[in-house]
Amino acid sequence: MKSYKKLFLLLAFALLSSPAFSQKADDILGIWMPSEGTSYIQIFKAKDSGKYNGRIVWLKEPNDESGNPKTDPNGDEILRMVNLKDFVFEEDEWTDGTIYDPKSGNLYYCTIEMVKKDKLEVRGSIDPFGLVGRTDVWVRMKTK
Amino acid sequence: MLRKLLLCSLFLWACGFTLKAQEEDSEEEIIDFDNLVPAEEVKAFASPRIINGGPQNLFSIAYDFQGAHDLQAGGIPGFPGTPAQDIEVSAIQEFRIDAQYPVLSKNSITVNLQFNYLRTRFGYGEDVLLTNPLLQTLDENGLTSTSLAAVVFKPLDIDNFMIFQAGASLNGDYTLGDMQSLSHTRFFAAVIYGWKPNDRKMWGLGITRSYIGGPLNYFPVIYYQYSSENGRWGLDVLLPSRFNYKRNFSRKSILSLGWNLQGNSYRLNALVNEAENREPELRRSELRFRAIFDQAITNTIWLSAQAGMRYAWDFNVDNGDFYRSIFNDDPYLFENDMSSAFFAQIGLRWVSP
Numbered sequence: 043m044k045s046y047k048k049l050f051l052l053l054a055f056a057l058l059s060s061p062a063f064s065q066k067a068d069d070i071l072g073i074w075m076p077s078e079g080t081s082y083i084q085i086f087k088a089k090d091s092g093k094y095n096g097r098i099v100w101l102k103e104p105n106d107e108s109g110n111p112k113t114d115p116n117g118d119e120i121l122r123m124v125n126l127k128d129f130v131f132e133e134d135e136w137t138d139g140t141i142y143d144p145k146s147g148n149l150y151y152c153t154i155e156m157v158k159k160d161k162l163e164v165r166g167s168i169d170p171f172g173l174v175g176r177t178d179v180w181v182r183m184k185t186k
Numbered sequence: 187m188l189r190k191l192l193l194c195s196l197f198l199w200a201c202g203f204t205l206k207a208q209e210e211d212s213e214e215e216i217i218d219f220d221n222l223v224p225a226e227e228v229k230a231f232a233s234p235r236i237i238n239g240g241p242q243n244l245f246s247i248a249y250d251f252q253g254a255h256d257l258q259a260g261g262i263p264g265f266p267g268t269p270a271q272d273i274e275v276s277a278i279q280e281f282r283i284d285a286q287y288p289v290l291s292k293n294s295i296t297v298n299l300q301f302n303y304l305r306t307r308f309g310y311g312e313d314v315l316l317t318n319p320l321l322q323t324l325d326e327n328g329l330t331s332t333s334l335a336a337v338v339f340k341p342l343d344i345d346n347f348m349i350f351q352a353g354a355s356l357n358g359d360y361t362l363g364d365m366q367s368l369s370h371t372r373f374f375a376a377v378i379y380g381w382k383p384n385d386r387k388m389w390g391l392g393i394t395r396s397y398i399g400g401p402l403n404y405f406p407v408i409y410y411q412y413s414s415e416n417g418r419w420g421l422d423v424l425l426p427s428r429f430n431y432k433r434n435f436s437r438k439s440i441l442s443l444g445w446n447l448q449g450n451s452y453r454l455n456a457l458v459n460e461a462e463n464r465e466p467e468l469r470r471s472e473l474r475f476r477a478i479f480d481q482a483i484t485n486t487i488w489l490s491a492q493a494g495m496r497y498a499w500d501f502n503v504d505n506g507d508f509y510r511s512i513f514n515d516d517p518y519l520f521e522n523d524m525s526s527a528f529f530a531q532i533g534l535r536w537v538s539p
Contacts, residue, residue, distance in 0.1 A: 077293040160225035
């Protein structure tokens with residue numbers, strides 16, 4: 043009886059000390075809104091490579107002041123643009139990918155961490171180690 | 187039998203078509219985006235930068251050269267061993283290091299640590315007998331300024347933000363091999379409340395405790411960042427310390443025209459013995475009218491060249507560290523007069539694009 047109690051305590055300790063939230067690779071699939079709230083990005087799995095990409099699927103203001111579709115500094119249309127590329131799932135993170143900022147035209151290294159089921163921390167950086175960069179919080183979008 | 191085989195083939199083909207359609211649907215789902223809501227409460231924040239605002243400096247080194255000009259150094263009244271002396275300065279050379287590291291950079295707060303090092307050497311040409319102690323220490327020791335600061339950008343929501351700056355600097359006629367006591371550290375700070383009406387404009391009002399005019403002072407600041415709709419020009423303003431009109435020839439080539447006011451109060455350790463019971467501090471402040479050309483070599487390495495005219499806003503010596511308003515006409519410990527000079531600077535910058 044005493045050994046069962048010990049086992050129970052051990053299991054309880056193991057459960058409590060394990061990460062409160064862990065995720066599977068496909069948990070990232072879906073539509074997400076960056077913190078500025080002016081766009082939605084749909085993360086999908088590439089059929090050929092199995093890597094995770096993201097496409098800008100909605101813009102709060104899709105057209106510029108002249109009524110033309112908004113473009114990045116290279117002249118490419120922002121809506122429908124794939125701006126997250128080549129993420130792989132490793133050790134509870136989606137890594138080795140890149141994020142493109144269509145406002146500035148800059149490409150950054152990127153790592154994505156799911157801090158909650160419906161919340162991502164997306165860190166873009168100028169170095170592959172993520173030392174110099176910025177972290178943005180994205181929230182999952184769902185139907186009303 | 188043949189009929190069964192045909193039906194079976196049709197069934198398998200139909201299954202394959204359906205599967206393929208599901209794969210495509212996973213990327214190309216038709217979604218009513220107006221019918222979406224965030225899965226949890228989220229607050230939007232203003233970002234600390236504007237579109238086409240130019241790259242953010244992370245680390246830079248620069249060499250600065252000021253051409254020949256006159257310097258009239260005063261003597262300390264009542265101390266015969268400190269005579270006044272007029273001299274032609276052949277050149278002032280400076281070496282600068284500026285570093286900034288974002289220790290915390292999230293959408294809800296950004297914290298940057300800044301380090302600045304400025305080493306100034308004065309050259310008087312050959313065969314000049316120096317009798318004035320200020321000229322002597324400038325010649326032998328030069329001036330050094332080392333500072334550390336933290337800058338916090340705290341967005342309150344999508345439209346409003348605050349900027350806090352606090353820092354400390356050690357300035358004087360010391361060298362790294364012969365350091366100055368940390369008891370002469372000077373502290374500066376600023377706070378700004380700002381608005382960001384759109385991605386191309388942010389502005390704010392605040393107050394600062396600063397030595398940019400030479401002595402300690404408190405004055406209001408105006409912060410203004412603007413980028414034109416076509417991205418070809420913009421303004422980078424932090425009054426009274428800087429005003430830059432920026433012309434973007436491309437995303438990798440920027441010309442800036444404007445001015446910069448910078449200064450510090452430098453402890454003159456070599457003069458402490460000359461002027462007993464006094465704490466001589468050189469109030470050095472320079473107003474520079476300048477043109478800056480920044481050119482990207484790679485995405486993160488930029489070459490920066492600037493040139494213009496340097497006006498000596500202040501080069502007088504006070505006794506100790508105290509608040510001196512711009513209307514305060516109390517006498518200095520002794521006064522100096524430095525004429526204006528041409529300057530040029532070249533540097534390399536490691537930036538975050």
